[in-house]
Amino acid sequence: MSVENPPGLDLRRLRAHLDEVRPGLVAGPLTGELIEGGRSNLTYSVTDGVARWVVRRPPLGHVLPTAHDMAREYRVISALAGTEVPVPGAVLLCEDETVIGARFYVMDFVPGVPLRRAEQLVPRGPERTRALALRLVDTLAALHSVDPGAVGLADFGRPEGFLERQVRRWGKQLDASRSRDLPGIDELRARLAASVPDSGPAAIVHGDYRLDNALVDADDRITAVLDWEMSTLGDPLTDLGLLLVYLSDEILATPGPGDVHRAPGFPSAEELIARYAERSGRDVSRLDWYTGLAFFKLAVILEGIHYRYVQGKTVGGDFAYIGSVVPSLVAGGLERLPG
Structure with a gap:
């Protein structure tokens, strides 16, 4: 009201x-x-x-x-x-x-609603759901095709060394949030640090790209991409890797992103990757590394919330169990990034 x-x-x-x-x-x-x-x-x-x-x-x-x-x-x-x-x-x-x-x-104000749950997509039917998911990937490819210099964003970030800084940043966050033994998380961190890919051309990175950070109208059009607070210049495959984690089964236990990928008609991860590669022209052969980084990042974020909870600095029903989600994210990262 x-x-x-x-x-x-x-x-x-x-x-x-x-x-x-x-x-x-x-x-x-x-x-x-x-x-x-x-x-x-x-x-x-x-x-x-x-x-x-x-x-x-x-x-x-x-x-x-x-x-x-x-x-x-x-x-x-x-x-x-x-x-x-x-x-x-x-x-x-x-x-x-x-x-x-x-x-x-x-x-x-832009008309449209964020879609987080599979039940929101079911009334649209499998064909419309599939088309909307592919449109989400097409929009990401369109973002990554924008020349930062042409739109006045040439100084919007520091793309050189972007991936190395990401691993270091989230590693430091992990070190600052240690309150328990987390089997596998240091191994995941080490694997990421030892196998950083060579980045392709830098692009505008959204930083938290997913379906519920967009608005969708009744005709299945994406009317706006929202929540640009983590945007920068960097390696665009970090956006795709994070999107794939948000559309994975490991994420279902978290209180944030939903289960839209469970809706009938929603494309598989392999289809979404192929669509992005086709539309963007980018090499996705090392995408498992980026997905592993996304799992590590989310694991560290949730572990930080758990740390604050056990320190008595955060209260709430979601926070009481959020620490139990972290091991599945670590396992997901290790699975995508075998040693």
Whole structure:
């Protein structure tokens, strides 16, 4: 239900700022609602009764702006406007924290819903489900075909040494979250470090690409790719490897991504890989390494949540069992990346 001031968003101050920097944009008083919470950036739907927009800001109480960089998200969706990658229209970025208490940006409202569960796909039928899954891969290939320099993102990241840094980064995260013995995780880390592939041409990497980070309309069109907070320049096969993990059976025990790959008609991993290779023209012969990296990354993330839980710093039903999921992710990585 829309309210006058949802948590974390003073709509009167937002309206005053919009009137100042985009006069004529808003036709009347604003109402809004928080449409996505959790540990990521906060997302609000805001309307003046005629038009609708979306506002994104960091979580409440957040004090490290580099971890929830509004300018970074705004920059990438602005840059991708006009490409084959569907993104919401960028309206404005505000880095003045005095307006609503945090940096924020406003983008156009895009119709569509995120799809997380197989039951959401079943009514569409097997043929439409298959076509939508292939469209998801086609959209990823389209993203990776965008020339970063041509859209003003030549300095958006450091692609040189990207994969080595990924292994080191998640290894350090693991070291900082050790509270128990995890058989196999150090072996997986060592295998990754010892067999880093040579990267192909750098591309814009989404960083968390999956079906429920996109909006899909009633005609099965992907109307927008969302949640660009982890985007950078790097090796695009990291996106594909992570997508495959999100579509694996090992992920089913986690409280995050769902089971869309269980819907009738959803293509196999082999079909999705072949489709990406065809559309992107990239060499996918070392894809098992990237999938192993994705398993390692998610295992470390969940182990970090488990560590905070056993330290008494996190509470909640999901957190109580999340540590039991980590071994299956480690096993998945070792299976994809044999010694």
